[in-house]
Amino acid sequence: MRALVFSSFGGPLSVQEVPVPEPAPGGVVVRVAASGVCRSDWHAWQGHDPDVVLPHVPGHELAGTVAAVGEGVRRWRPGDRVTVPFVNACGRCPQCAAGEHQVCTRQTQPGFTHWGSLAEFVALDAADVNLVAVPEALDLATAAALGCRYATAFRAVAHVGRVRPGEWVAVHGCGGVGLSAVQIAAAAGARVVAVDVAPGALDLARELGAEHTVDGGGDVPAAVGELTGGGAHVSLDALGAPVTCANSVRSLRPRGRHVQVGLLPPEQGRAEVPMERVIALELQVLGSHGMAAHAYPELLGLIAAGRLDPHRLVTRELPLDDAPAALAQVGRQPGIAVVTSFSRVSPAG
Template sequence: MRAVVFERYGEPAAVREVADPEPAEHGVVVRVEATGLCRSDWHGWQGHDPDITLPHVPGHELAGVVEAVGARVTGWRAGDRVTVPFVCACGSCPACAAGDQQVCERQTQPGFTHWGSFAHYVALDHADVNLVAVPHGMSFATAASLGCRFATAYRAVVQQGRVAAGEWVAVHGCGGVGLSAVMIAAAAGARVVAVDVSPAALGLARRFGAAECVDASAVRDPAEAVRDLTGGGAHLSLDALGAPATCAASVGGLRRRGRHVQVGLLPSPTGTTPVPMARAIALELELLGSHGMAAHSYPPMLELVRAGVLRPDLLVTSTIGLDAAPAALAALGTAPGAGVTVVEPWS
């Protein structure tokens, strides 16, 4: 098959022929019809993820058709239209037994723990636990955007963030995750403040329901700007980018007893990120993490998509072929862009 491969961190990836994957006994191989280009893929390419072994094929946000099925898989067969959370759970550890597959103790992640979906085919583990049926009528490009960014934003806003109608929600970083969070929070009846340095991203945020927008490059203190716009601070704030500055601004823009959810991956798992903990103590803030969403939690989100309340299809702003993926991956470091770019490996 053809796949995007990098041999060294931070050096140009290339499209080349590699061996087709084989399914594990508990897994499947999926023919990739669409796969999202995500900032997490850029972090992996930069060497920020300790699970990656070189050479490597990135890509973790995918949808396609089941091509081959392992001997122990009971719920899926060749030809099924599927997507998958970016965290593939084992289904048997204590976290999975509690229903918390998104923090599985033995999780695998395509594009990180093994070769990913910037390829014609990808192997996925523990299919009976992890696969999600793609509804008929939903495009593969839309389905691909659900597996990481949209589902991650949904859980961060609804489940971890506990958004309520009438609350102020600040979203720092309006890439794919951030724009998804804007749409989801607005659909829940919240008033959203979108924060970014890109006029194009802020324009999309307003289109998807943001009541206010803050150009972080044009203000002295984005946290202060959020507090001013919301009359004292956001009830819920998300760092959807993953940078020390956006993390601190998200916490700094909260009102008393507000809730910060860290969604974006921070640059280095071994580094430190300064967080204004004195403010967290004084205002009794909640500081929460959010790490994807388990497959069993997809149905309420999919029903809102089916009903047209949520429109993840509108987030897809660019579609490219596999040959354009290496340059697009590298560009995420300096120009994250607005909306979601989808790679169609067979085009």
């Protein structure tokens, strides 16, 4: 199969021929129809994830059709249209028994613990626990975005941040997950302030429902405080950087809720959380890590009802041959880039 491969951290990215995976017991192999190019894939390439073993195929945000089924799989057959959370839960540990699959202690993650979905085929574990059926009305390019950025934002806004109508929500970082959070929070009836350093990202945030936008290069907490009349009720760091984390906490009004969504790799510096402010204002500091497969029906129902439209976040569809450049330049163009063609591109003429 053709796959995007890197053999050194931060080194060359190239499309190569590699072996097709076999399904593990309880697992499946999916023929990939679409795979997002995500900042988390960039972190894997840079060596920020200890699970990555070289050489490596990144990619964790996917949709496609089941190609092969391992021993013991009961719910899925070849040809089924599926997506999957980026956290593949084991289904057997105490966290899984409590329904908290997104913090499974024995989780696997395509594109991190094993080869991922920027390839023609990808192996997925514990299929009966992790696979999500994709409705026929939902195109697979849009479904791919649900596996990480959109579903992650949905849980962060709706379940962890508990955003309510009329509340002020600040979103720090308007990449794929941040823009998803903007749309989801606005659809929930919140008043959204979007923060980023890129004018194009802020323009798209306004199109997706942000009431105000703020240049992230300035005094962000002061700007958010002025626009919201005292600070946000909920503030999300959707980028994952020391400055956005600190700005998010400092943007809150008393008893506000900070939700950390973006990864904070120690290699990029430790975030300094102003705990004196957390105590004095009784702030809540919350983490949010993906969304379990069993929680997808609520999200899919809102999409089917037209209340949410993740397709608007997909701004580019690419061939696999363009994935190396897209991964190297992740974050430079607003919206979500999705690889939707995996065959070799014939030269013109």
